[in-house]
Amino acid sequence: MTTDKELFVSAPGKVILHGEHAVVYGKVALAVSLNLRTYLRIRPCSNNTVQVNLPNIGAKLSWDISELQTLLPHFQANLTQEPTSPTPDHLAILKKFAGFAEGSIDTQSLAVLAFLYLYLSICGKDLPSLDMTVWSQLPTGAGLGSSAAYSVTVATALLTFCSRISDPRKEKAEMLRWMKDELDLINRWAFQGEKVIHGNPSGVDNAVATWGGLLRYQSGQITPLERVSKLQIVLTNTQVPRSTKILVAGVKDKLHKFPSILEPVLSSINAIAEECQRVLEDLVAGIPGDHYSVLEELIDINQHHLNVIGVGHPSLDKVCQVTASHGLHSKLTGSGGGGCAITLLRPDVNPSTVQEAKEKLTDCGFQCWETIIGAPGVLAHSSCSMAEDIMKFF
Ligand SMILES: Nc1ncnc2c1ncn2[C@@H]1O[C@H](COP(=O)(O)OP(=O)(O)OP(=O)(O)O)[C@@H](O)[C@H]1O
Numbered sequence: 001m002t003t004d005k006e007l008f009v010s011a012p013g014k015v016i017l018h019g020e021h022a023v024v025y026g027k028v029a030l031a032v033s034l035n036l037r038t039y040l041r042i043r044p045c046s047n048n049t050v051q052v053n054l055p056n057i058g059a060k061l062s063w064d065i066s067e068l069q070t071l072l073p074h075f076q077a078n079l080t081q082e083p084t085s086p087t088p089d090h091l092a093i094l095k096k097f098a099g100f101a102e103g104s105i106d107t108q109s110l111a112v113l114a115f116l117y118l119y120l121s122i123c124g125k126d127l128p129s130l131d132m133t134v135w136s137q138l139p140t141g142a143g144l145g146s147s148a149a150y151s152v153t154v155a156t157a158l159l160t161f162c163s164r165i166s167d168p169r170k171e172k173a174e175m176l177r178w179m180k181d182e183l184d185l186i187n188r189w190a191f192q193g194e195k196v197i198h199g200n201p202s203g204v205d206n207a208v209a210t211w212g213g214l215l216r217y218q219s220g221q222i223t224p225l226e227r228v229s230k231l232q233i234v235l236t237n238t239q240v241p242r243s244t245k246i247l248v249a250g251v252k253d254k255l256h257k258f259p260s261i262l263e264p265v266l267s268s269i270n271a272i273a274e275e276c277q278r279v280l281e282d283l284v285a286g287i288p289g290d291h292y293s294v295l296e297e298l299i300d301i302n303q304h305h306l307n308v309i310g311v312g313h314p315s316l317d318k319v320c321q322v323t324a325s326h327g328l329h330s331k332l333t334g335s336g337g338g339g340c341a342i343t344l345l346r347p348d349v350n351p352s353t354v355q356e357a358k359e360k361l362t363d364c365g366f367q368c369w370e371t372i373i374g375a376p377g378v379l380a381h382s383s384c385s386m387a388e389d390i391m392k393f394f
């Protein structure tokens, strides 16, 4: 097999500055890509099988093309240019095929169901033999958009492999990307993968993984916010596992139970995201003001709101307490219930204060790192351009 037959793609994780959960109900979210990426290798294989290797979650599966072909009649309607949503019937058929129990929502089932749904929907009538490996620098299920980075890389690789979008490796550009229309198609297919994993995603995470940078997202409308990604952030992973699907469903139940109590909270989260955008724009425009104090207050208020809607966790409270004792402000990011928190660093913060806070957080059993935000969205790579420390996982 020649190496140019193998294609590598990668997509970034994200942090949500403000708007998680409220964005599911049409409110504004501000989200930015991270310098932690998911990498995927796809290549043809010659033994009429589809092989999927997911080392982060310890899954290795293989199916005969002839078996997969029997599922195609159920997915015929999907073989259009327009991405189509997974129905409960589709998911039931795929679960039965893969041998997963009816209500299974474990890590492996969700990843495999999302792959099978995208493979059968994107690849058309002549299902190709292929071998796919996905490996990520992102912690799985920690609020950093690992499911979206996974869905974006899988959708991109399948669309490229089946020639439904171009292969950017034919271009001589430094950064191998797709055209705007193709990125839009990738984003819309990845959204279907997210539906399999999340149940009811807003689409913000797959938008950031596709387009990169800092985005304002509202009801499918994506607005890149340029030149405002200067914020310095510490990320803390509480290492408490949680599922976005369950947390999103929990907020829905609460909203149905107490609409007049929860709706104003979601509207207030919307106002926080709007105010944050305004402050970030003032910062860039050099308009005088104590912008960082406002950003810190917005973080504190939103963290209280997120507790009110039921997505907090004692481990996240601990991150907020520890950082507050060093004069720093934190909130959960992503779907909460554990997972990750962000802590804002003012440009004039004393590095020893940050160091001490990080040491205390590490003593609590949390993992802490300073991040570079605003990484590029989905990229193609040729095998010779892949860094050695990443290639060793493939
Ligand atoms: N590297 C990976 N390999 C295989 N499956 C993955 C990988 N990364 C994510 N997944 C799939 O995504 C699921 C995690 O998605 P979930 O939405 O719960 O968390 P997240 O995306 O990390 O956080 P958030 O949605 O809050 O940003 C896993 O259960 C798995 O099915």
Ligand SMILES: C[C@@](O)(CCO)CC(=O)[O-]
Binding pocket: 016, 019, 020, 021, 022, 023, 024, 143, 145, 198, 200, 201, 202, 203, 204, 205, 244, 248, 334, 335
């Ligand atoms: C919790 C949520 O708002 C963000 C998860 O990163 C869910 C979503 O928008 O799909």
Ligand SMILES: [Mg+2]
Binding pocket: 145, 146, 147, 148, 198, 205, 244
């Ligand atoms: Mg997710």
